[in-house]
Amino acid sequence: MSVNEAPLYRAPLWLRFKGQLAGYGFLSPWLIGLFALTLGPAVSSLYLSMTDYSLMSSPRWVGADNYVRIASDDPRFRAAMNVTFTYVLLSVPLKLIFALAIAVLLNKGLKGLNWFRAIFYLPSLIGGSVAIAVLWRQVFASDGIINQVLMAVFNYEGPSWIANPNTAIYTLVALAVWQFGSSMIIFLAGLRQIPTDMYEAASIDGASRARQFFKITLPLLTPVIFFNAVILTIDAFKAFTPAFVISDGSGGPIDSTLFYTLYLYQEAFTNFRFGYASALAWVLVAIIAGFTALAFLSAKYWVHYDD
Amino acid sequence: MTDAAAALSPMEAAQQPKGLTRAFAYAALLAMSFVMLYPLLWMISSSFKPENEIFSTGSLIPETFTADAYRRGWNGLSVSFGWMFLNSAVISVLAVVGNLMSCSMAAYAFTRLQFKGRKFWFALMLGTMMLPQHAVLIPQYLMFLNFGWVNTILPLVVPKFLAIDAFFIFLMVQFFRGIPRELDEAALMDGAGPLRIFFRIILPLSMPVLATAAVFSFIWTWDDFFAPLIYLNDIEKYTAQLGLRTFVDATAQSDWGALLAMSTLTVLPIFVLFVMFQRLLIEGVATTGMKR
Numbered sequence: 001m002s003v004n005e006a007p008l009y010r011a012p013l014w015l016r017f018k019g020q021l022a023g024y025g026f027l028s029p030w031l032i033g034l035f036a037l038t039l040g041p042a043v044s045s046l047y048l049s050m051t052d053y054s055l056m057s058s059p060r061w062v063g064a065d066n067y068v069r070i071a072s073d074d075p076r077f078r079a080a081m082n083v084t085f086t087y088v089l090l091s092v093p094l095k096l097i098f099a100l101a102i103a104v105l106l107n108k109g110l111k112g113l114n115w116f117r118a119i120f121y122l123p124s125l126i127g128g129s130v131a132i133a134v135l136w137r138q139v140f141a142s143d144g145i146i147n148q149v150l151m152a153v154f155n156y157e158g159p160s161w162i163a164n165p166n167t168a169i170y171t172l173v174a175l176a177v178w179q180f181g182s183s184m185i186i187f188l189a190g191l192r193q194i195p196t197d198m199y200e201a202a203s204i205d206g207a208s209r210a211r212q213f214f215k216i217t218l219p220l221l222t223p224v225i226f227f228n229a230v231i232l233t234i235d236a237f238k239a240f241t242p243a244f245v246i247s248d249g250s251g252g253p254i255d256s257t258l259f260y261t262l263y264l265y266q267e268a269f270t271n272f273r274f275g276y277a278s279a280l281a282w283v284l285v286a287i288i289a290g291f292t293a294l295a296f297l298s299a300k301y302w303v304h305y306d307d
Numbered sequence: 308m309t310d311a312a313a314a315l316s317p318m319e320a321a322q323q324p325k326g327l328t329r330a331f332a333y334a335a336l337l338a339m340s341f342v343m344l345y346p347l348l349w350m351i352s353s354s355f356k357p358e359n360e361i362f363s364t365g366s367l368i369p370e371t372f373t374a375d376a377y378r379r380g381w382n383g384l385s386v387s388f389g390w391m392f393l394n395s396a397v398i399s400v401l402a403v404v405g406n407l408m409s410c411s412m413a414a415y416a417f418t419r420l421q422f423k424g425r426k427f428w429f430a431l432m433l434g435t436m437m438l439p440q441h442a443v444l445i446p447q448y449l450m451f452l453n454f455g456w457v458n459t460i461l462p463l464v465v466p467k468f469l470a471i472d473a474f475f476i477f478l479m480v481q482f483f484r485g486i487p488r489e490l491d492e493a494a495l496m497d498g499a500g501p502l503r504i505f506f507r508i509i510l511p512l513s514m515p516v517l518a519t520a521a522v523f524s525f526i527w528t529w530d531d532f533f534a535p536l537i538y539l540n541d542i543e544k545y546t547a548q549l550g551l552r553t554f555v556d557a558t559a560q561s562d563w564g565a566l567l568a569m570s571t572l573t574v575l576p577i578f579v580l581f582v583m584f585q586r587l588l589i590e591g592v593a594t595t596g597m598k599r
Contacts, residue, residue: 022501023422030413030432030476033469038435041446048445102339105332118585119340122347125588126577129530130548131570134555135350138563143362145349178343182592189593238439241532245552264441269537274445281441288439 049278059275066279077280079255080263086169087259088236091176095232096225098180103187104217117188121181132175133245137162140171162246165256172257175242183228190224191217222303230295237288240265260284354568361563376564377572383554383565386542388572391550395529398463398546402528403521405467406475410520411513413470414479415505419491436473448537462538463528475520478595482516483509519591522584526577547573 024031049066051059070077102120106113126132139145142160150158161167194217202212243251243259251258251266264284268277345367353361354376356369381388416422417429451462470476490512491504499507510517535546545553551573554566581588 018500019420020422023416023420023425026412026416026420026501026505027422027428029409029468030470030473031428033409033466033471034431034435036450037447037466037469037471038438038443041443041450042438044446044449045442045444102336105336108332110329110332110336116336116340117589118581120343121589121592122578122581123343125526125581126530126574128532129574129577130532130551131350131573134551134566134570135346137555138567139346145346178346185589185592234439238441244532244536245555248556261441265533265537268445268448274449278445281439281444285439285442292437 045278045281048275049282051275052273053275054272055274062275066276067283069276070279070283076255076258076263080251080258080260083169083251083256083258084237084260087173087176087239088233090170090173091236092229092232094173094177095180095183096228098177099183099228100187100221100225102180103184103191104213106184107188107191117185120184124179124181127175127179128241130241130245133242136171136175136242137246140174163253165253168246168253168256172239172242172246176236176239183232186228187221187224190221194220219304223305226295226299226303230292233291233295234288237284237291350567351571354564354571356564358562358564361567376562376568379562380554380565380569380572383562383569384542384550384557386545386550388547388550388569390543391545391547392572394460394544395546395548398460398535399525399528401460401464402467403524405464406470406472406524407517407521409468409470410472410475411479411510411517412505413476414483415501415509417476417480418483419488419504419509420501432473432476436477451538457538458540458544460539460544463531463534467524467528472524475524478520478591479513479516481595482513486512515587518584519587522580522587523591526580529576 048059050061050063052062052065053059106116110116123132140161141147142158142163144161146161147158150156159167161171198216198220199212202216207215238261239259240261243257243262244265247253247257247262249262249266251262260280261284264277264280267273267280348367352367352369355372355374357371357373357375360370413432417425417432447462448457451457454461456462456465486509490508494504494508530548531546532548532552535549536552539545539549542550542553551566551569554569
């Protein structure tokens with residue numbers, strides 16, 4: 001992505017100097033933020049990650065010890081990885097499928113598109129708030145909506161989904177899938193880019209609707225699928241609020257909702273192990289970077305870019 | 308920006324599904340809408356029910372209509388929810404002001420001003436958008452602790468004035484690029500400086516993108532839970548989100564009515580903005596892939 005080309009004429013020297021001044025002047029708030037809030041802290045947290053630091057005394061250098069402990073001797077880290085990967089690997093594909101299916105349905109030129117689009121988008125907009133997490137606790141509680149429906153329809157007495165360590169994580173997956181709306185909007189925008197004459201030609205050749213979907217829609221939509229998948233994956237790794245509220249900040253029951261970010265929060269702000277938490281943070285950064293790199297490497301095998 | 312959904316081309320019209328397919332599509336969409344909205348409607352209706360009615364019926368219409376849960380919830384903590392709403396409003400409005408000022412300045416520099424290192428800084432800006440906040444979280448906290456800013460709103464607000472949400476810079480850069488350069492060149496000929504061009508030409512022509520950034524900025528700050536959680540300790544300083552979460556603990560879920568009433572209230576401002584700026588929000592997501 002390049003910034004604009006230089007103007008055609010060459011400004012006089014005094015104006016060019018003024019330009020430098022103006023450029024850095026306008027950029028200064030961001031530049032201060034860049035150094036004070038991003039670059040400085042990034043370097044500092046890399047350093048902290050190789051220390052033992054708890055506010056009580058100054059940081060003590062421990063080299064790679066924190067990373068070694070994360071890799072070899074931390075059951076809660078493994079629990080957090082387990083929970084987070086389950087969450088990412090379930091919620092992202094499900095969200096993509098729902099978003100794509102509804103977008104395709106909405107793209108058929110039905111009336112009321114704007115209404116449906118708005119309704120499906122609303123959960124994405126408010127889904128990250130504490131209120132919705134509170135609501136979700138109720139929805140999946142032992143006397144909550146889900147169990148009321150199960151009782152009324154199947155006469156089945158459902159468990160307390162939130163309190164059961166085997167099911168708690170799936171209530172959070174459901175909460176994520178409920179928020180498929182923003183991906184759906186991006187899919188809708190992508191679907192509008194597909195020229196209608198392609199379908200016209202395919203219809204004349206006698207291609208069925210299903211065939212049109214798999215031979216035209218899906219391949220032409222792969223760049224959008226790729227984009228959504230990457231963004232959703234990064235977001236899912238960073239999820240925090242719902243797990244915190246549903247488990248009262250504990251990640252329970254029995255660490256079954258211990259999202260990675262929640263573990264990081266506990267280490268830093270309840271146990272005050274700033275060194276260890278910094279190491280955890282960089283491991284998360286590495287995981288996210290690894291996933292993103294993997295996605296980009298895989299793109300050339302399935303993402304359709306020429307046209 | 309026009310809404311492509313409004314008009315159908317003749318071809319699209321010809322491709323519209325007919326009869327049974329159409330009925331099936333509508334049935335599926337309506338059922339889906341109901342499932343999606345049911346929890347929200349249930350939350351709102353339950354907040355107006357007496358406590359014993361909340362779990363006895365899944366009906367969305369209260370048999371006995373009462374706003375008592377709102378009264379109980381509003382004063383349910385040692386500090387009134389009204390005060391915490393005010394805290395949230397102050398922080399969110401300051402965040403909007405900070406983001407609009409600092410991000411539009413940076414975007415103006417990146418798109419309109421000639422200076423050495425511009426491309427380098429721009430690339431670095433894009434890079435910071437990718438860096439997860441967690442990488443810088445702890446040193447930021449320690450720095451603000453050193454400044455004596457913990458337990459004040461400063462750590463939540465000051466970074467916004469330093470364009471920490473680089474995403475909005477990116478959004479504005481995209482928009483500013485679409486403003487014809489002839490306009491600023493003409494103004495330059497008339498002797499206007501960069502400051503004048505920024506205020507008199509670029510900003511007035513950028514109302515759509517400024518509005519989008521303002522609405523998203525407000526909603527995200529209003530909804531933010533993590534930053535207030537780590538920076539605000541005293542209940543008088545709490546935001547509505549923190550208050551709600553404290554209320555969950557305080558009631559130990561014994562007063563679901565009050566809890567749902569306060570939940571409804573914390574979502575209300577977002578809902579109002581959603582109704583008012585629905586098109587703007589959806590276009591923002593469609594054109595930039597903005598999340599949440």
